[in-house]
Amino acid sequence: MLLRRALAAGLVLAALAIWFPRLADAHALVLESSPRADEVLRAAPARIFLRFNSRIEQALSGITVTGPGGRPIPLPVVGAPEGAPNELSAPVPTLPPGRYLVRWKVLSADGHVTQGALRFTVAPGP
Ligand SMILES: [Cu+2]
Structure with missing residues (x-):
């Protein structure tokens, strides 16, 4: 049931991305x-947190983090706290020192898919 819902969500996202590629920015x-x-962080972050300028559909949004190994790690998106529909948050496994790329893709309340990325670095320990 959950899997089917996730699959349907993925299909909707893919369809929206195809239909609205030019509106995605x-x-x-x-x-x-x-x-x-x-x-540049001294310790690995426990989570990735994003706050947007508009309400987003959390069930149809996702975050991945790519580390020095080059393989994207999909993160389980945790619903934002109640009353904060503009927020996305995802716990991350313990990350070794290195440079990381976070990619996010969200479905906003107006029906448009947007995506973006940011980098951060986990500094080597003392
Ligand atoms: Cu829009």
Whole structure:
């Protein structure tokens, strides 16, 4: 049931991405993130957090993180706290030091898919 729902969500996202490729750069924008873009962290982040300028459909949105190994790690998106429909958050497994790329793709309330990316670095320990 969950799998079927996730599959349906994926199909909807894919269809929207095909139908609205040119609209994908002006709608849901990131206002705040943790880690911040290009931030250098002393310790691995426990989660990725994104706050957008508009309400997003969390069930149809996703975050991946790609590390030095080059393989994207899909993250389980945790619904934002109640009353915060503009937010996305995902726990991350413990990341070794290195440079990471976070990619996000969201369906915003106006029906448009937007995507973006930010980088952060986990500094080597002392
Ligand atoms: Cu839009």
